[in-house]
Amino acid sequence: MCRIGAIKSKEFFHPSAALHLMLPQQEGHDNSGFAMVMQDLAGVFSKHKDKPLLSLACTQKGAKLVEDYMEANDFRQLAEWIPRGVKNTKLDIKAMPYYIFRNYDYPEYCRNATEEAKGELLVDTRLALRELLEKQDQGYVYSFWPDVLTLKEIGDPWDIATYFKLWDNDGDLMAKNVVVQCRQNTNYDIVRYAAHPFFLQGYTLCANGENTFYTKNKEYQKSLHRGYIGFESDSQNFLYTLHYVLQELKWPIKYYKHVITPLPFNEITLRPDSAELRAIRQSLGSLEINGPNTVIAMLPNGNIMTCCDSKKLRPVVVGGDDTMVAIASEVCGLNAILPHRNQELDVYPNEREVVIINQALEVERWKQ
């Protein structure tokens, strides 16, 4: 089973906070990996927050393939962070030869393009790089988006952190938002792309659970957007639906919950907005999820959201103080990084609830 978490802070914090959030929950997961997406960065990338940042794990040949592609497509390199791993054979990590985090400037022809057009270009570029690396089995590209960094690896989270020197706060790597998870997908083959959180065009998502409508969701999503690919994990369905509802349909966020866990028909009938909810349920029936789940998502504007399946078969808790709010599968994670918060204010969302932490660290919650 997964354990998932997220931290949102008014001040930049170091990723070790994310590790401290997750490690107390290790009895619930299996310590088989570590993955996080950081957003709103400080440190190495602070000067280029508006420029896309590529997160990559690859071989030497893979690095060359990427460099050639980016050059051929007029992306100009700006800043770079290439962690030098701690070479210690006792560390439980299946490390790739290279981890590259690199800022690029947009190609000249699109510098004045709309944000939307730039977003499309970044998705296309990431997909092209993924295909390039995948074909020759030379690496993995996790995200390519301004102010977003993704780190994923297989192994023990503690050792992975040691390898990347994530325990040492040297100020290079800081962020205000982090979504984190400490498990590789151990259900099937160990595939790096199967590790949460997943990222697409500014949307980050991880999920704890099992989506029993995976096949239904996948069969529908495949034809909805070119970026809905992979499907190495059933949790990717949640991300793609989030992206579809918010980015493609441009619907308000409250309808995400209505799509993934629609109200039963007899409850819809009693609602004043029954016509709309019925229309949504029938047209997006293939995107309904089933099975036990908790979702944590980070939106392009930095808001962090959580909600559960319609029967609340998986746990989640939200808590914090004036400067930091965190979400975790288990309260022990919150206790580790926010021991002095007022626990009475902790929120345990119910099966019909959506909780959002906004930019002002206000916790918004509503029932579907």
Add this chain to the structure above:
Amino acid sequence: METVKTQDVTVNDLPWNIEYKPERCTMCGSCVAACTFQAIAPAVERRSVTVSTGHRPEPSQKHSAVLIIKQKDSIEQACTGCGMCEKICPNQAIKPVRNTDSRFNLLARKGGSPIKRGGRTSLNSGRTLDNIIVGRISQMTDPALDSERHTFDILAPFGRVLMPHELPLSAVNGTLNLTAKLPPVNWIYPVIFSDMSIGALSTRAWEAIALATAYLNEKHNMPVRMSSGEGGMPVKLLESEQLKYMILQIASGHFGWNRIVKSIPKMKVDPAGVLIKIGQGAKPGDGGLLPAAKVADHVQAIRGVPKADLMSPPNHQGLYSIEESVQKMFLSMNAAFKFRVPVAIKCAASSTSVSVYNNLLRDPYKICGGFFLDGIQGGTGAANEISLDHTGHPVVSKTRECYLSAVKQGRQGQIPLWAGGGIGLTGNAAADAFKVICLGANGVFLGKILIQLLGCVGNEHGRCNACNTGKCPAGICTQDPRLVERLDIDRGAQNIVEYMLALDSELRKLMAPIGNSSLPVGRSDALVTTDQAIAEKLAIQYVC
């Protein structure tokens, strides 16, 4: 020795023989009265017995004439195996026994006419669905639900569903509002009582099914819908509140529509839908057939016809293409109810079903509200046996193909798929329905099993299936008032209601272990099969 007349028909040429025990028979005559086919009759037989009762052999011959019940050696009056004689006999003195040496098929085309009968195909009784198992059981990571405790949403759409981006929604202050009318969609129970007309069925049988439908809706909150069948329905029902439970069928004969159209201004509620019947699985490419024997006074009144063989044409006259069908039929049916009532189409499953479905999916008017696929194992009230046994197409793979074709285009769910024709053939309709739904159907329709619940004894092994004769021994497929009396409407309706309540529980029993609280439409990953060919064809997991 007199030459044996080898062309003479004897009872051993017939498909069923009467096993008669004269020593148990009291000659009460009940069996003869009960036999609607007049296959048996009282007769006198000569007995000759040699007896010797003294101490020494003193044989003497005793001749007597005894009364017996005798089977007729007539093709026209052949026993159908319905077993009414056995049912009524107080002494278990008589019953039909299947005759494996029957020469019926060779003799029954006497006079040059094809064999006609009702029921289902007898040759194509293979059961793909029985080779499929619900094999994806929730264990550990994904807990199974509790079929008794959890709530389940067991509903299916009837109506045209738009793609998400086609919905006329606009966001104002974070709330979506519909800005235009949507095509009508009714969410109904995923099991529809299929179209059997008044005419094919007796008024009592039809009424029993209608009664069960209303009872399930009003007492058990199960929104089951019933299709009228071609031939209209009583004006009283057309003008009642209960019309909302009915799907009006229009087929190529347009029987009954005069009354329906005239009733429209007086209707209190809209019907649940309109079903345009293009073809049916039991006799694809052949029109409906109501033999004159069944065209009783009330049938003449409802349909507005004289007493004669009523043959619906094999196609809708004037419709020459799918496009035309869409424009004429769908538009006029939609317009008749001012676009408030969904209109669906029923076709016999065929090698061409996918292309028909694709055309409907791509129709720019977006007004086809359902695609009903009827497979070869569907039943009928009357058909040429050659059509029943030798034409048609299994529904399972065709439903799957239609679904996957829609998936390929990202259009699954837009035109709901309803599968029928053999659903519940073994009596287990819930399992059949569940599996077909996992393969992509939104719901199923049942016909034959309903009349079996009313008391029909017909089966796929040549028992009875005399629905075409007007002599239905169960009072179901006949208009003979004396036979119709045999059917107890209330008990019949109760059987259907109780079956449906059980079916509902059984559906939950299948949804719960795969962890689904709403219908698993297209969840093919929930199914496995031990048959490699089925696995390959349906794209489900092969297991052994």
